[in-house]
Amino acid sequence: MVRVAIAGGSGEVAQEVIDALVASKEHEIVILSRNGQGSSNSNPHNLEWRQVNYGDVNSLAQALGGIHTVLSFVQLLQDPGNKAQKNLIDASILASVARFAPSEWGSRAAGSVMPWWTGKDEVKEYLRQVNATEKVLEYTLFQPGLFLNYLATPHKTSKHLAPLNTFVDFHNRRAIVVDGIDTIMTFTTVQDMAAVVAKAVGFEGQWPAVGGIRGNRVAVSQLIEIGTRVRGGPFSVDTVKLEDLEAGSLTTSWKLEAQHHSVSGDEAEKLLRSVLVGTLLSSAKGYWDVSDEWNQLLPGHQFADIEEFLEMAWVGKP
Structure with a gap:
């Protein structure tokens, strides 16, 4: 103790x-x-x-x-x-x-x-x-890595963590991907x-x-495939170029909507755009592909499987 x-x-x-x-x-x-x-x-x-x-x-x-x-x-x-x-x-x-x-x-x-x-x-x-x-x-x-719970947005799947948008939107069956890069993400x-x-x-x-702490390690293409199965239909996919993101340019058919409680309304729109660009860039650079030191040190812990978790989160929901 x-x-x-x-x-x-x-x-x-x-x-x-x-x-x-x-x-x-x-x-x-x-x-x-x-x-x-x-x-x-x-x-x-x-x-x-x-x-x-x-x-x-x-x-x-x-x-x-x-x-x-x-x-x-x-x-x-x-x-x-x-x-x-x-x-x-x-x-x-x-x-x-x-x-x-x-x-x-x-x-x-x-x-x-x-x-x-x-x-x-x-x-x-x-x-x-x-x-x-x-x-x-x-x-x-x-x-x-990224909290898997966010893929259930707008539904809350834990006691305290609030729903938050990501560039893979299960609710609206849509995603934004970086052209030519099948990024690897960790979801826990x-x-x-x-x-x-x-x-x-x-x-x-x-x-x-x-x-x-590596709960699930998946490529974004796999995640979209899981989404197609879990949500019962195909995802619409916007593609952005890495060089455009690096130049701060972002042209997509949709954007992030949910805002963090720590950010005022005046700053929210600017920050949300920055978060979307930054998350896409960082994922393309491998920043969300985290290591597994604690998995190795605590081998008895059983992590939630991404597809099983999302099936339970979305069952019966439109």
Whole structure:
């Protein structure tokens, strides 16, 4: 049993992980919050809450007293300069925290093609630098690829994760593909991801620096074939050229619609276009083809099969 602290615990993915940790009945869970104690409605499991100031490393280190593992779900769009996460790393070292997981929870890379996630690369580099001469903080980059649950949009298939559009739209039987590239994607349910993280917290061996979680590895062409079977009809497919995407040009018959709760209405349309271009580019470059380190370390975990999951998600739905 270890004491694990959750930073950014009000987020959807964080809440899925908290539920999995609670269900394991193996760990003590501390929620770090800027606002202090949550209400009874937001704290059904009577978890310990500690109020923190992410701008003050010393007070943050005090709040991390007795903590073994820190899991960060800090929202990158709300952390200018990645100051909160860098301070959280520095405070973890001061407080002798053993393990740290930064706010990853997606692809294996971001780079310039997903500007809303460039902070992930900066935080990875920061972790590498603090451990450059000697290991002072064990860490892993939890990377589950794209959440399989999103392919059930607009239907909700987990307790906390909200539906979100992707470039393969099962609801409207349509997809956008990159010309000449049959991209490989990793799809993992958020429930599987959360279960693996809960097991990883109790893992007695060393955490791998890169922590891929591979639920299903499929080509986009296979995904469209699955969609055709599951949805009972062919998909309409728009094709875009890689060079057009790299130039920031996008001409398709449809676009993403659902927006993230962290983005204001004024910014939403611009961000959605950027997300669609960036996701198509990053998939074409292989960024969503994640590794399987945690599959190998936790061989007993049975992942949801993509076709079985989607058949259940779409059965009886128009």
